[in-house]
Amino acid sequence: MKKILILFAHPAFQKSRINKILIHGVDDMEGITLHDLYQAYPEMDIDIEAEQKLVDAHDIIIFHHPFYWYSTPAILKEWQDLVLNHGWAYGHEGIKLKGKFIFQVLTAGGEKMAYCQQGYNKFTIRQLLRPFEQMANLCQMNYLPPFVVHGTHSITKQEVLEHKTTYLELLAGLRDETINLDDLANREYFNDYFTNK
Amino acid sequence: MEQGGFFFQALVYLTAAVVAVPVAKKLGLGSVLGYLLAGIIIGPFLFGFIGEEGQDVMHFAEFGVVMMLFLVGLELQPSMIWKLRKSIFGLGGFQTGITAAIIMGIAIIMGFAWQTGLAIGLTFALSSTAIVIQSLNEKGLMKTEAGQNAFSVLLFQDIAVIPILAILPYLAIKGLVTETTDVAHHSSTWVDGWPIWGTTLLTLGVISTIIFAGKYLISQAFRFIAKTDLRELFTIAALLLVISTAALMTMIGLSPALGTFVAGVVLAQSEYRHELETDIEPFKGLLLGLFFIAVGASIDFHLIAESPKLIFGLVAILIAVKFVVLFVIGYFFKMGLDKNMIFSFSLAQGGEFAFVLLSFSTSNSIISSDVANPLIAVVAISMALTPLLMLFNEKLIQPRFGTKESVKEADEMQEDKKVIIAGFGRYGSTIGRFLQANGVYATYLDIDPDNVDLLRKFDLKVFYGDASRNDLLKAAGAAEADLLIVAVDDPNKTKEIVATVKKNYPKLKLVVRSQSFLSSYSLIEQGVDRIQLDFLDSALRMGTDALCYLGHRRHESFRASKTYRKNVEKFIPELSEVWQDKSLLISEAKKRMQFLEKSMLQEKEDFHKEKDMGWDASDIIKEFGEGKI
Incomplete structure (x- = not known):
């Protein structure tokens, strides 16, 4: 059984609609740790030692957050900057993350069609996530395709609940190692693994 | 007869x-x-x-x-x-x-x-x-x-x-x-x-x-x-x-x-x-x-x-x-x-x-x-x-009947106040106003009739009374309250209130203002849920201001003040275990303060000793690119 750490970042969780549903109750599942960063560090004063211990204790790391300016909310960047140290996460002696899995769970306002060369966002989600892919490479981690919920401004509750079901399926699959990683590697989104089997 | x-x-x-x-x-x-x-x-x-x-x-x-x-x-x-x-x-x-x-x-x-x-x-x-x-x-x-x-x-x-x-x-x-x-x-x-x-x-x-x-x-x-x-x-x-x-x-x-x-x-x-x-x-x-x-x-x-x-x-x-x-x-x-x-x-x-x-x-x-x-x-x-x-x-x-009438169902007569603030002077009223600004309307108690009168003129619902008396706490709704904030400025009164609450409402959460380290220790012994040293935050803000005036970077100084505060807040429960023994208390407190000062100074000079390491490039330069930049 693999252990999963969800690093959740939402600076206005109270007002969130989608993420409230997605995140609700996931930590009731065995093997899943939900770490709400803005709740843990209201002053952004990240406890580096504690965070590194937490990462150490898990096999799969998920950045779960709304997609802000094609990236993460500020605290996750702060987390990367401070926790992923040279000599710990990367460098000659930095092998603590080696072999762990990492990917993102995103909610984005734009539809998928907006994220292509013809769309107003010009680039695909995968292109925009390159810095994270490279972060994984440098830390010798296995990068998995992102799980994306698009069109959050117009999505219905029913659709969100469907995404939630997929999310839970995904978490259970990763935890129980029932997901075919070779198949997954060829997918653009993690979602596709479930929708076009 | x-x-x-x-x-x-x-x-x-x-x-x-x-x-x-x-x-x-x-x-x-x-x-x-x-x-x-x-x-x-x-x-x-x-x-x-x-x-x-x-x-x-x-x-x-x-x-x-x-x-x-x-x-x-x-x-x-x-x-x-x-x-x-x-x-x-x-x-x-x-x-x-x-x-x-x-x-x-x-x-x-x-x-x-x-x-x-x-x-x-x-x-x-x-x-x-x-x-x-x-x-x-x-x-x-x-x-x-x-x-x-x-x-x-x-x-x-x-x-x-x-x-x-x-x-x-x-x-x-x-x-x-x-x-x-x-x-x-x-x-x-x-x-x-x-x-x-x-x-x-x-x-x-x-x-x-x-x-x-x-x-x-x-x-x-x-x-x-x-x-x-x-x-x-x-x-x-x-x-x-x-x-x-x-x-x-x-x-x-x-x-x-x-x-x-x-x-x-x-x-x-x-x-x-x-x-x-x-x-x-x-x-x-x-x-x-x-x-x-x-x-x-x-x-x-x-x-x-x-x-x-x-x-x-x-x-x-x-x-x-x-x-x-x-x-x-x-x-x-x-x-x-x-x-x-x-x-x-x-x-x-x-x-x-x-x-x-x-x-x-x-x-x-x-x-x-x-x-x-x-x-x-x-x-x-x-x-x-x-x-x-x-x-x-x-x-x-x-x-x-399957459905017993629950008190919650029809609570038209019930007031929706779940927080009580005891002591509504400058300190307590700041808390009260802040809570109000966040939609939490507490019940306020104060013992100074002039103050109560003044605050009433500001449309604040303050009640006159001594919060260390059980009957008054009861009337203010302590039995149903979720939280009692003790913000009075007299340390002895604070102790009395805490004792009354602990005796009569052991489940009521207590957040208490403390005026000194010594009273904090005894409050911890009394079993309060959270203590705020009333001077700590404002003193550290002033210290941060002082550093800034002396030319230190603002963000750095601010972060330093947070580190300092966190450490002090960690000491208090530790020291509360030895506070009865005056000389032991002094030596233990001194030890911690000296250690804190030393480690913070060290961190300032030598980045990768402690935190902030990720923001320091000296290590990376050493490994990957010394001389090239």
């Missing part, structure tokens, strides 16, 4: 109460039944410890009912009354009217004149405010829908007594023989012989005076008294307020209970509300207990023994008629079956007003005394049966 003197009487009453009430409570019968039983036992017809003077005691003890209505009024904001207007006039009006009509009909069928019938009908339509409210309160049903509706009906009945007293004299039957000449009760008011419009104007005038005085004058007076810092003087003033209102109302021939109720409602918004509540409460309890004992003692067993069938038949008719009428009205007012049962069972009895009205009717030649006496027994028995009927409903009928 002869009079026996004051001490002997007091001995009898108190002993009876002390023995009977706990037993009744233990048996699950409620205190009202306990008092009634005590009254029956010591009354003239069983053991005869007290004689006919029980009647006088009852008149005196009726004042307990007056106090109870004052307290009920204190719990009710005027806006609540407005909300309840439909049930007061709808439920109350229909109940009183229909019940009176049906009983009048029965009386006429039994061969009485219509005047007598009407008087009996109106008399029997009224229920017992004392028994109903006390019982509902004890069962925690007062704030439920059933409780509110029952209260509305009682309120209407209290108002209805005024016109009933006004019309009864016109029902006099010529030639009716009356034995009694007891007219002491209501005939000698100050307004006898006034025309109706005169008394109406006067009534309105007096009620406006009560409202005006309650709103503008009483608070001033209480502030003046509170400043003397004499507890008992405040109690005296509170009693004076209730008694003078009652006296005024009696003088103009109105129900004193109604007057004090109005006074209570007016003062419900006053800053002295909780203080008044705690001061009057014990007197109310005492007098009401006495009242119930007197009711028990007044049940004339000789009379019952003479014609048991008649008396119990009438009791059955009275309860059945009232119950059916209440139940039908409740049904039309769309009460759930379970709530309707509570409502109908609780109000199906005669009330204490019946004693007054029956003697008034006798003296006005409407009812002859040989009719009135059994009726008095009927009312008393029906009152004594009420707690039993409610128990019957609770134990045998309610369990049949």
Whole structure:
């Protein structure tokens, strides 16, 4: 059984609609740790030692957050900057993350069609996530395709609940190692693994 | 039994109460039944410890009912009354009217004149405010829908007594023989012989005076008294307020209970509300207990023994008629079956007003005394049966319904305040305003009458009172509160408050302001949930400012202040374990402070010793690219 750490970042969780549903109750599942960063560090004063211990204790790391300016909310960047140290996460002696899995769970306002060369966002989600892919490479981690919920401004509750079901399926699959990683590697989104089997 | 003197009487009453009430409570019968039983036992017809003077005691003890209505009024904001207007006039009006009509009909069928019938009908339509409210309160049903509706009906009945007293004299039957000449009760008011419009104007005038005085004058007076810092003087003033209102109302021939109720409602918004509540409460309890004992003692067993069938038949008719009428009205007012049962069972009895009205009717030649006496027994028995009927409903009928009425469901009367702030000076009021800005409306308590007055001018709902007293905390709602914030500036007072809370409300979360390290240690020992050193934050902000003025980078200084604060907050619980030993405390505290200063300095100079390492490139340069940049 693999252990999963969800690093959740939402600076206005109270007002969130989608993420409230997605995140609700996931930590009731065995093997899943939900770490709400803005709740843990209201002053952004990240406890580096504690965070590194937490990462150490898990096999799969998920950045779960709304997609802000094609990236993460500020605290996750702060987390990367401070926790992923040279000599710990990367460098000659930095092998603590080696072999762990990492990917993102995103909610984005734009539809998928907006994220292509013809769309107003010009680039695909995968292109925009390159810095994270490279972060994984440098830390010798296995990068998995992102799980994306698009069109959050117009999505219905029913659709969100469907995404939630997929999310839970995904978490259970990763935890129980029932997901075919070779198949997954060829997918653009993690979602596709479930929708076009 | 002869009079026996004051001490002997007091001995009898108190002993009876002390023995009977706990037993009744233990048996699950409620205190009202306990008092009634005590009254029956010591009354003239069983053991005869007290004689006919029980009647006088009852008149005196009726004042307990007056106090109870004052307290009920204190719990009710005027806006609540407005909300309840439909049930007061709808439920109350229909109940009183229909019940009176049906009983009048029965009386006429039994061969009485219509005047007598009407008087009996109106008399029997009224229920017992004392028994109903006390019982509902004890069962925690007062704030439920059933409780509110029952209260509305009682309120209407209290108002209805005024016109009933006004019309009864016109029902006099010529030639009716009356034995009694007891007219002491209501005939000698100050307004006898006034025309109706005169008394109406006067009534309105007096009620406006009560409202005006309650709103503008009483608070001033209480502030003046509170400043003397004499507890008992405040109690005296509170009693004076209730008694003078009652006296005024009696003088103009109105129900004193109604007057004090109005006074209570007016003062419900006053800053002295909780203080008044705690001061009057014990007197109310005492007098009401006495009242119930007197009711028990007044049940004339000789009379019952003479014609048991008649008396119990009438009791059955009275309860059945009232119950059916209440139940039908409740049904039309769309009460759930379970709530309707509570409502109908609780109000199906005669009330204490019946004693007054029956003697008034006798003296006005409407009812002859040989009719009135059994009726008095009927009312008393029906009152004594009420707690039993409610128990019957609770134990045998309610369990049949799947849905028990939960207090949460209908909490119109409940205030939505779950946080109490004790101490509302500069510190506490900042917290309070901050909470308000976030939609949390706390109950505020402060002990300085001038401060309370000032803050009231800023529209803050501050109550006067000492938060280290359990009764005051209780009145402020400590039993239901989720959080108590102690923000007073006197460390000894803080300790007292914490001790009171820990003793009486062990589950209440405590967030406490602490003025010094030393008091923090003892507060931790007392088991508070969170401590804030009141100087720490502002001192560190000032320190940060100082660093900035000296040319340090602002973000760095800010982060340093957070590190410093975090460490100090970590020391406090650690040091609380050794604080009793002064020299050990000093050495331990010194050790920690020195370590903190040293490590922070080191971190400043040598980045990768501690945190911030990710922002430091010296390591990376060493490994990947020294010399190339």
